[in-house]
Amino acid sequence: MAQRGTIVASLHFGQVMQGRSINQYLRDHIRTVPDWPAPGVQFRDITPLLQNAKVFRVLIDAFVHRYMDPAKRPDVVAGLDARGFILGSVVAYVLNVGFVPIRKKGKLPFTTVEETYELEYGSATVELHTDAVKAGDRVLLIDDLIATGGTMMAGKKLLEKLGAHVMEGAAIVDLPELGGSAKLQAAGLPLFTLIDFDGH
Numbered sequence: 001m002a003q004r005g006t007i008v009a010s011l012h013f014g015q016v017m018q019g020r021s022i023n024q025y026l027r028d029h030i031r032t033v034p035d036w037p038a039p040g041v042q043f044r045d046i047t048p049l050l051q052n053a054k055v056f057r058v059l060i061d062a063f064v065h066r067y068m069d070p071a072k073r074p075d076v077v078a079g080l081d082a083r084g085f086i087l088g089s090v091v092a093y094v095l096n097v098g099f100v101p102i103r104k105k106g107k108l109p110f111t112t113v114e115e116t117y118e119l120e121y122g123s124a125t126v127e128l129h130t131d132a133v134k135a136g137d138r139v140l141l142i143d144d145l146i147a148t149g150g151t152m153m154a155g156k157k158l159l160e161k162l163g164a165h166v167m168e169g170a171a172i173v174d175l176p177e178l179g180g181s182a183k184l185q186a187a188g189l190p191l192f193t194l195i196d197f198d199g200h
Helices: 011-017 022-027 047-051 053-067 083-095 150-161 180-186
Strands: 031-034 042-045 076-080 098-104 112-118 123-129 138-146 165-174 191-196
Touching: 022 053, 022 191, 047 053, 053 083, 053 191, 076 083, 076 150, 083 098, 083 138, 098 150, 112 150, 123 150, 138 150, 138 180, 150 165, 150 180, 165 180, 180 191
Parallel strands: 076 098, 076 138, 138 165, 165 191
Antiparallel strands: 031 042, 098 123, 112 123
C-alpha cells in the first residue's frame, strides 16, 4: 500500500489550516470536474492548489519535509510531463538538488533514451536525455497524480536504463481503484502520496 502523507502540522501550517490535517486541507482545494475529458470521468483538477500562494506552500512543504530527511534525500528530482515539472522543479530547488524533465517524445533536443507504454487507446512514448542522471544517482520521481501508473512506470524504466536508482515515486493524488499504485509497488517502487480519491 502506498505510504500516505501523515505530516504533523507545524505552527505555520496550523495557522493556515485552522486545525485541519494537511491532507484534508489539500483535498479541500482540489476541484472535481465531472464528465471531463469524457462522460463518466471525475477529473481531479489540481490547479486550485497552485494558484493560491498559501496552499501551494503547504503542498510543496509536505513533500520537502519528507525528502529533506537525510535517509530519504534524493540526488536528483525527475518530473513527468507536464504537471510533474511544476512540482518537481520547486521541490528540487528547495532541496538544493538538480531537476530533470521526462518529456513526451520529440520534445528534447539532445540524445535521448525512450520508453513506450500502453494507454487505454493506443500507446505513448516518453524520453529522457542520456546525460540527465548518472549511474547510482538516487532519484525521486514525481507527478501530480497516479492513475493507471503507465507514465510513472515508463519514467522508472527510463531512469533505470541510465543506471539510476528510483528511490521513490511521489504524487499529490492516488486513484487506487485504477490499479496504478498497486502495479508500481508490485514492480518494486515505493510510493508517497498525499490524497486518495475513490473512482476515476
